[in-house]
Amino acid sequence: MIQPDPRASKLNRRFTGKHMTGILVAGFGVVIAVNFTMAALASSSFGGVVVENSYVASQKFNGWLDKAQASDTLGYTVTALLRADGKVVLTTSGVATGAQVIATARHPLGHQPDRTLNFVAGPDGAWTSTAALPDDRWTLRLSITDRGREWRGERALP
Known part of the structure; x- marks a missing residue:
């Protein structure tokens, strides 16, 4: 009789909802972290308003x-x-x-x-x-x- 390879059980694990949840949380976490970082950098380097009222300026x-x-x-x-x-x-x-x-x-x-x-x-x-x-x-x-x-x-x- 052929003995099953003990490494095969590790390779045949099932992809479950927990795995998918982890991937989604990690992916959205990276996107949100980058967005907050970029927003903080942009607002700290903006020197002020160019015009007070863009409609009046356009006139x-x-x-x-x-x-x-x-x-x-x-x-x-x-x-x-x-x-x-x-x-x-x-x-x-x-x-x-x-x-x-x-x-x-x-x-x-x-x-x-x-x-x-x-x-x-x-x-x-x-x-x-x-x-x-x-x-x-x-x-x-x-x-x-x-x-x-x-x-x-x-x-x-x-």
Whole structure:
């Protein structure tokens, strides 16, 4: 008579509902854990609301496009540089010496408060901020006003 192999009983175990329940619980557990992790990372890195009311912003959009086009026709070019002392230097072309130059420095992720910078024209034609920024990454929202005309632009500071 042939003796049954003792290893065969382990290989022939039945797949039961308990096995299926374990697989489902483990699979959904992984999906839920990944979703919570991604949601936590996304909400911790979001800097804030872009607009308060998207419907109102959509009604103003064409006006913003018109202002942007009028701003582009002025032909200003602006280059921003952050000096070692934290002051911002703007190199411009086409901007008159008597213009008013203001910028709002925004942290890209909103981890630092916005800062308003005023600029004064130097003898070399460059504009230097009157206040210094902390050493970090910043985005400048620039506004140059000259004889009733306004130019707006955005520049990144490393």
